[in-house]
Amino acid sequence: MDDIVKQALARWPNVPHCTGWLLLDARGHWRLRDEADQAQGAPGSQIRHEALIGFINRNYARDAKGQWFFQNGPQRVYVELEYTPWVVRLASAKDGALTLADQAGQPFEPTAVYVDEHGSVLFEAVPEADTESTTESTTESVDTSAATHARVALLHDHDLDCFTEHATLAEDGASGTFHWRAETALPLRPIARADVPAHFAFVRSPEQAEKAAKAAG
Template sequence: MDDIVKQAMAKWPNVPDCFGWLGLDGRGDWYLRDDAAQAAGAFTSGAQGAKGSRLQHEKLIDFIQRNYAVDADGCWYFQNGPQRVYVELQHTPWVWRVSSSGEVASHSGLPTQVSASYLDEAGHLYLATPLGMGLVHTADMENAAAMVEAGHWAPEDVSQATLESRFGFLRSPSARLKTT
């Protein structure tokens, strides 16, 4: 976490959390979800405009990714100064990039090691790592398939419906907020 963020948290400790305004899609892209996007539906609904606007400003994306973390309940957030901005996840908290040599890094560029692999009923490949659970980026499925074919990874079956409870993350912190 950036030092400036830690300083802001110490200076203003009681800033309310923010829900529904930031999303991470299955390709590792960040989306800003303004009032209109939120009114159009849930981030994962597929409704016209619900996903929001894809962030393209590199320095903002880098700032978000450096300050991306998880709370004790498995809700992922971006610490924006003194305010936690909870993230709506299309699939998982991480999107993995797999190189042709089999090296794995997160959508934010963090290298990691694979401890297990999983395949769901829709053919999505997930990797468990010390950083957490993530979806393999669609552009890297050929590299991932080579890792499976070479026997480095042996995907177990998993149901999309059980991913959150099994791997300890929550796709929609704002949905949890509405049910409590």
């Protein structure tokens, strides 16, 4: 988290959060959603300003409820997820070695691979060990138990051909083997798209979760 954001949190610890205004789409693009977009259920306009994208990526985190957010100075902006909290690109180097990088450009080291009923590919990775806490300066904490939650990332659909070139698929298309490294072959596991949030302990729509909580009581 940026130092300027930490300073803002310390100075204004109780700024109300907001939901519905920011979305991460299935290609790893950040999208701003105005009131019209929210009313229509539209994904919103893609953010193209590189400095703003970098700022969002550096201040992107998960709370203890499994909701992902962007800490915009003192305000927590909860993120709507089109699918998963991470989206990765798969590339093959000249020597044939494969690399995965998330939407922030950081390496993603997979430990398991899943294929849903629509043919989307998801990679699981061990959690990041270095998760910062802002519990002293905010009314709602980030998740300090990150070691218990695996990271899950959707493969960008433009990289599916590269994936299949390095996979041995069974007839069902949802099982087989992904040849990640010369010494590492990861089994493909089927998973239902509807089960992904619960399986990986994240909330796809904090906005809907908030509305449901208000309706319940």
